[in-house]
Amino acid sequence: MVLDSDNELRETIDRQPKAQRIIATLLSYIFHPIFVPIYVIYFLLYTEPFLFYGTTEDGRLMVLLQGIVNYTFFPLVSVLLLRGLKFISSIKLKDRKDRIIPFIICNIWYFWIWYVWRGLEGMPREMVIFAMGVFMASSIGLLLNIYMKVSMHSIALGTAVSFLCLLGFEYGQGMGIYIIIALLIAGLVCTARLLLSDHTAREVYFGLAAGLAGLLIANMVAG
Template sequence: MATKLFVTSEGLQQADEKQAHWMLRATAHFLSYLFHPVFVPLYVIAFLLFTEPFLFVGASPQEKVLTLGRAFINYTFFPLISVLLLKGLGLIGSIKLQDRKDRIIPFIICNIWYFWIWYVWRGLPGAPQFLIVFALSVFLASSIGLLANIYLKISMHGIAMGTATSFLCLLSLDASAPNLTIYLAAAILLTGLVGTSRLLLGEHSPGEYYWGLAASALAVFIASLVA
């Protein structure tokens, strides 16, 4: 088995390629869970609602909470419940979806929820255009991921983080938006850290993560044109 050298307090130590310092692995697991694909869209919408509420000028606190609640139900709650039900029915081998074939049905189910929330927000009077663009971006990114999953184990974390970062890039190009430089820099840094975490844990190859980023960038670009 291939080996690597790690620097420890005792000097250079040899370890298996799939092993790393326990603190690094613990951090990688933490980042993987914190920025799991079911949470990332919720973070973006919370950012739009409460950190930079320029998209929701005049919206009451109740309306903002309601919007966040809708996002939680469709982007987090329903996908999580769906995966748990699939596991309970024996239709997938693990809730971690480590096998490429296990991802097919969850991708399809999540696409239904993603399409629904985009369809609902699109029909709401006064809904901010960028909110609709983001919802469509998530749906398109997931759809591209489903197609790509036929050929490779595309990174869901890459899709999620790429969608968030690409969307912030799109927002930063809007003349009416405030200065988003610090937030965009943070998003790029987190995207790199999450990608490094997935590679460190051996969940993906670099190419699989990069394809996830590319799929999400394409989705945001298409959504910005058609939404």
């Protein structure tokens, strides 16, 4: 066990089997917070019974590209610029204080895409709710970051799983398999974060709770 910069005990990963560490690291990258919203948007655009934003391929592709730009490209470039300007010590944001500015900047992009989509003619209600859910969950994460290094991975996955559960109430049993898969992925990724000693269990649980709370707030406000 070692003390981190916030004086919290974390287990070192030296004793973890190498294969286990590789798998945990791979899961952490594949389901990184900058990718999770894109997976959900793609699911909404190209999976039955949704096929949102009309039925045209160009319309769906445009929405997907808008999501990639605001949820992946801009946040990634922002973090790289912050590292280049030495505002943060690492692009991996291992220190709680390093996460403050990225949280704020990402919230700007998240708010912007929600604001655009909510006023876009033909944009489905579910897409607007999800966009606002991401913004609200990230905002709650920013507040939690004052007290702990809350897991960004669990915030993203908590939002995604909660959103799929919301769709389950609306679309019925057809969503069951997707919810099960999402829960399995969330469990594996959260376990991976613990195995890599990047977070304590409390930070992971609070991240999941932030995702759930953000989606519930969005459903009440934007729904």
